Amino acid sequence: MNKEVTIYDIAEQLNISASTVSRALNDHPAINEKTKKKINQTASELGYRSNLFAKNLRAKSTMTLGVMVPKLDSYFLATVLAGMEKEANQSGYNLLIAQSLDSPKKEIANAKTMFNSRVDGLLVSTLLSIEEIGHFEPFLRKGIPILFFDRVLDVKKIPKIVIDNFQAGYDATAHLIEQGCKKIFHFTGDLGWNVYRDRYHGYLKALADANVSYNEDMLFVTNLSLEASSEVSQQIAELDDKPDGFFVTNDTCAASLMVSLKKEGIRVPGDIAIIGFNDDPITRIVEPRLSTVHYPGEEMGELAARSLISHLKGDSNVQLTNTIVLSHELIPRGSTTRFKEV
Structure with missing residues (x-):
């Protein structure tokens, strides 16, 4: 392993003091430009690396x-x-x-x-x-x-x-209700996390304010993976009484769910309207384009x-x-x- 080059090595090479080398490397005004240039060139040739960590520690x-x-x-x-x-x-x-x-x-x-x-x-x-x-x-x-x-x-x-994740969840759900949805399912992540918990509560409040019914079978709590999207899609396809709206708290899962449902012959938004969350680029690539909530x-x-x-x-x-x-x-x-x- 090669030895780390120090200011003392540069000083010895140029036959000057280490303090002069240090000042030059730190662009001190007391050192003339010709000397600075020579010292910096030698430092570069020798492979000297400034120890910024130690320097910053001295500055606390x-x-x-x-x-x-x-x-x-x-x-x-x-x-x-x-x-x-x-x-x-x-x-x-x-x-x-x-x-x-x-x-x-x-x-x-x-x-x-x-x-x-x-x-x-x-x-x-x-x-x-x-x-x-x-x-x-x-x-x-x-x-x-x-x-x-x-x-x-x-x-x-x-x-x-x-x-305001509560209001964002409320707005997404209210939008589905405004589009005529009467049975809106929710596909989300761990409700122990504030982002998903608050969006879920916003979803519930929007349903309650519009007198739209809710039961726990309408809630899918997953790890928000593509595999989870596929599993949810299969469960929906097997239902006799399917939802007509879906609020998904992740654009990737929402897009994946939409594609999977369409493969099952379910029309989006004709049979099930879907809204995601985050405004990821995928929302503008899938067909139809995915409704979402922009997260700045x-x-x-x-x-x-x-x-x-x-x-x-x-x-x-x-x-x-x-x-x-x-x-x-x-x-x-x-x-x-x-x-x-x-």
């Missing part, structure tokens, strides 16, 4: 934000991370990203890794569906700011950025990173804010519009 900052998410395989989270990356880069911060892969044990391990990596702040979309923050306590004791986004825990001392992922990522960085710079105190609610938007398309596609 690593200029790194930790980001913890359940999975990285969704379009929504990709847009969130794009927003975070944009804001972080503009302020000179890097992102350290970890996914829990649907494992509470791994989320806890990821939190420990983030803490040991000395991140300046933590952005979290949690996998856990319980109000358990033991693995975040070291950050809170150390004064390292945490901000929850999307999937959040109801912890007062940690601020959150979300959309990139805006959420930008705001989350901007808020945390502003706090770290001392320009604001993110901990004075309990919850920031972003706007969603209902987007009706051909999968629900029974008269004319919008």
Whole structure:
């Protein structure tokens, strides 16, 4: 293994002091441009790498934000991370990203890794569906700011950025009712998570307000996988009394369900109107185009990173804010519009 090149190696090569090398590499005004150029050229030739981690530690900052998410395989989270990356880069911060892969044990391990990596702040979309923050306590004791986004825990001392999932669920269901649907099924994920729980409650309220009946057989709680979509489709195809509407809290599953039902000879939206959630690109590819609820992922990522960085710079105190609610938007398309596609 090759020895790491240090400023002392550069100094010895050029027969100058290590302090002069250090100042030149840090663009100190006391070193003339000719000397800086020579030192930087030699550093490059020798393969010198600046130890930014040690440098930042001396400044009591690593200029790194930790980001913890359940999975990285969704379009929504990709847009969130794009927003975070944009804001972080503009302020000179890097992102350290970890996914829990649907494992509470791994989320806890990821939190420990983030803490040991000395991140300046933590952005979290949690996998856990319980109000358990033991693995975040070291950050809170150390004064390292945490901000929850999307999937959040109801912890007062940690601020959150979300959309109004209850209202979004209500709006999606109300849209189906407005299209004449009388028997609306709901296909969702783990109701222990705030996003699915709140959308489910919005769905129930919209049904109740319109005096549309509901029973537990109309609810499908799954892992929102393509396999789950196929299984739900088969169950629907076998029903004598089929639904005429479906609110699915994931665009990929909604699109998959639509395709599977059409293979069974079920017309969309003629027999069953379907609305998804997130406004993924797939909504504009399938035929008919999929109605959905737009979730402002990139805006959420930008705001989350901007808020945390502003706090770290001392320009604001993110901990004075309990919850920031972003706007969603209902987007009706051909999968629900029974008269004319919008």
